[in-house]
Amino acid sequence: MTRYSRRTLLKAGAAFAGVSAIGSPAIVHAQAARIKIGHLVPLTGFLGAIGSYAQLGVKMAAEEINASGGIMGKQIDLMSEDSVNPATASTKAQRMIEQDGAVLLFGEISSASSLTIMQVAERNKKVFFSTGARSDALRGKDCNRYSFHCDIPNTVMVNAVGTALKQKGMVKGKKFVTLTADYIFGHDLLKAAKAFFGANDATLIGDEVIATDVTDFSPYLLKVRQAKPDVVCCNLAGNQVTNLVKQYAEFGFPYPLVGFNLNTGDAWAMGEGNLSGTWPTVWYHTLDNPASKAFVEAFSKKYGKPPENHAWIEYITLKMIAQAITETKSTESDALIAYFEKQTQFDIMKSRKAYFRSWDHQLVQEAYPFTVKAKNEMKDKWDMLVLGEAVPAAGADLESIYPTKTQNPCNMKA
Amino acid sequence: MQFGFLLEQVVNGLVLGGYYLLIALGLSLIFSVGGIVNLAHGAFYALGAYISVEITKYLGFGSAVVLSPVAVAVLGILFERFILRRFYDADPILSLLVTFALAMVTEQAIRIIWGAPPISAAIPQALRGSVFLGDFLFSRYRLLILTVVAAVLLGVWLLLHKTSFGRVVRAGIQRPDMVAALGIRLQPYMTAIVMLGVGMAALGGAFFAPITIVHPAMGAEIITVAFVVVVIGGLGSFWGVVISALLVGVVRGITIHFAPAAGEASIYLLMFLVLMVRPRGLLGERIEKFE
Known part of the structure; x- marks a missing residue:
């Protein structure tokens, strides 16, 4: 077998690092005209299994939006990462806002991680849609103006x-x-x-x-x-x-x-x-309504299996966000909050429409x-x-x- | 009645200990003979579970629990021949890195082949339910696991203590230099030990797939407990690992009986206490090459 000397390895490593350093500014430049959205969901640990479904749903929604011309002519740049645990979720949320330029955040299944992201959102005055966390406390005593809750509470x-x-x-x-x-x-x-x-x-x-x-x-x-x-x-x-x-x-x-x-x-x-x-x-x-059936068919065709409820909720959430940005022509937190607090009605693939309740930001829907x-x-x-x-x-x-x-x-x- | 309940927890803990043993014994053997901390051991456990779920679909559960460990043991030969063998004499940090990397590669490979969501598996109908012995309750399926573990244990003990193969292995643990001086190559023995070790881990995976969630990270979850068992038992000692596995199972059961929230912490506390009193573990021998 061929053996590489340490020196060769070092050289190769340095060359690789160099290429990556030169390569990245170009990428950043190309993405400047995009709308950056941060997405966090547990992909490891005890919620990782359902988190993997969430990621499929959100990817599909982003691809559909971009394929139809994006939001206000701008492509969505979806940054989706493993939230791991409450501490890491908070660190990543902060980084996505501060360094990566995310205009808003959404995702999460763990109520503990969602709570830490809610705090980051409030501190940075950025909107956060908590998609899968169900703890009552999040929309109760821990609620804040920048956080919206899509899943049904406990x-x-x-x-x-x-x-x-x-x-x-x-x-x-x-x-x-x-x-x-x-x-x-x-x-x-x-x-x-x-x-x-x-x-x-x-x-x-x-x-x-x-x-x-x-x-x-x-x-x-x-x-x-x-x-x-x-x-x-x-x-x-x-x-x-x-x-x-x-x-x-x-x-x-x-x-x-x-x-x-x-x-x-x-x-x-x-x-x-x-x-x-x-x-x-x-x-x-298996819910029997046209929107749901169309979604299930498209999802099954793409991934070879039907969507799980987290795939659904991430999908409809990104679609609601896209609709809000399009209609307000803004990614500013205040404009978006005002839009949702009007209790705008959304078709979320159920027989009745849903809306975010203005005083606790809970998505009111059937269960x-x-x-x-x-x-x-x-x-x-x-x-x-x-x-x-x-x-x-x-x-x-x-x-x-x-x-x-x-x-x-x-x-x-x- | 309280005492009866406690006794039930002790017996259940012993059964659970038997399952830990399937994974820990191989880990201990590979370390003792080859000096390698096999961080990829959990990956073989996960592969055992996935392969057995696949085989069950076509040939039934009975064939799956036999064929899956055999298949993984064959992978073990490749693992030893092409990877581990290069690291016996190297800095231990290198073998840690390479087995850790292999664990990650395997986990990702499982994600690619079977997907990230967990796959479904169930106990055959005939093995469901509990049996009562007096007022004692046992899961029928776990009694089967206990029987299998006892048989495997007996087999491994006989192999190590009553055959010429076992004599070489035990000598190799203590004085590999002397074994070499007698003109015996340890390498084929090491191949066999790795096969045996990862095969046992796969057997554990095959038997636990129907009663726990089968997902890509399952190997990473089991490896921690397996290490705790090996550390408490002590290196180089067959009975040390056996006693330790049972002890860990029982201590967890009893803790859950009295303080459910502390159940998972209890085994680490046990490890701490044992190491305070016996730094080499319960029955750990003094092994020259590791001192």
Whole structure:
């Protein structure tokens, strides 16, 4: 074999470094007339699996916008990176604004990381659309003027599943054990769940707080059996949900497993016959409306699989951002905030239109409870869920399932 | 009743320890014989899981748990022959770098072949559910894993202690120079040890794929626990690793029983305490080349 001397390697390395240094200013120059948008989403860690779907959605939206001539004739320059963890997310958000010239930021799934990006957005007076974080606190006590929230909050997920459970007689007088993700999202969800149990005559007889990187749930499952609940309720996130459901099926407990949080990507990874019970979702690719069908078809054609709910939410968010910039003819934060605070209506591929509520910047939209399809009814491996009726029911006020002004302590400083 | 619950956690911890053992034992053997800290060990575990999920689709679960470790063991031969072999006498930092790089390359390769989202896998219907022994509850599937681990363990012990192959390997751990002086080349033995080690890791991956999420970074997740087990057990000792794996499983179970939030931290605390008292690990031997 050929052996390279250290000197040769050093020379090659130096030459490579030199080329990159000369090359980059030209690239920066060429991009000056573009609109730079920063996108952060976890691609590693316990939310990395669903984050990978988010990235597919956002790439597709950017390509479509650019192919149709960009925004106000300018191409979008999408910078999409792995947010890793709350500290890194914050550092990257700051860098994207300060050094890379991002006019606004969007993305994120982890509520903890989203909170740190929200702070960066406020400090730098740049708009941030938090697409996948569900913690109530983000649009409640931690809300700020520069941050918008696209996904449904924990309270809505609890209401969506809770309504379905009540209809099945699984709440009143029942004993619950909950399993809770040990970070802001899980704690927040537990709080919403407790409020629901309290209001509906259910008792919480046990709660297990579980670290986000746990893969083996057997010790917790033994404790669940020892508590002998009527219903087991999952308040976990990302990979945790997949692992729990797989191992719950492994042990074959008689207590029904339900949950207040689930993403389709987690469900797809669970394996045949493992998932049962009632869960909430914000969007699913079988929703029957023209916009949704067209999106699902284009996405499936491009990637060979249907879009997951994070792919959908990143896609519609970038489209809403593009619409706002086009209509306001501005990338200034104040103009964009004013546009969204007018409660402009957006078609987000659901039967009813959605809008950002002016006082807490929550995207008000339908949600759906779902149960699991029997194997012989599935058209393909993605066709796992049976969506229930949209909540709130048709005709009811969309805001009726969202926390009210008195329940949601959001106080934005002007 | 409280005592019964605790005992249940202890037994469950032993089963979990058995699974840690499948990964840690190979890691320990490769380090002991070749002096290489194999950071790519988790990657072979992940490959074992992915390959077994693929084979399950065509030939069923039974064939998958046999064929997947064999396939990964064959990859192990290539790994030893073309990569590891160049680093036995080199600065240890180089072998750390090269195995770390291999772990990253493998993870990315998995992303390219199978995609970044996790893939789906399930336990065969016949192996689901729990069995009760009195008031004790066991997952049927984990009992199967325990049986397999016990059989593998017995096999490896017999190989190391009752065969001429094992005598050379054990001598090679302590005094490679003497083995060489007797005219025995250690290299083919090392190939066999790497095959065995990565094969066991793949076996762990194949058995855990149906009950944990199968995703590209799964190897990186398991490697930390495996290292903790090896460090607590001590190098060069078969029983040290065995005892350590079981201990780690049990300590985690008991901690979760009393303080669920501290479950994952407990194993690192255990490692800290053990190293304070026994810096070479529980049954670690004094090995000249590492001192």
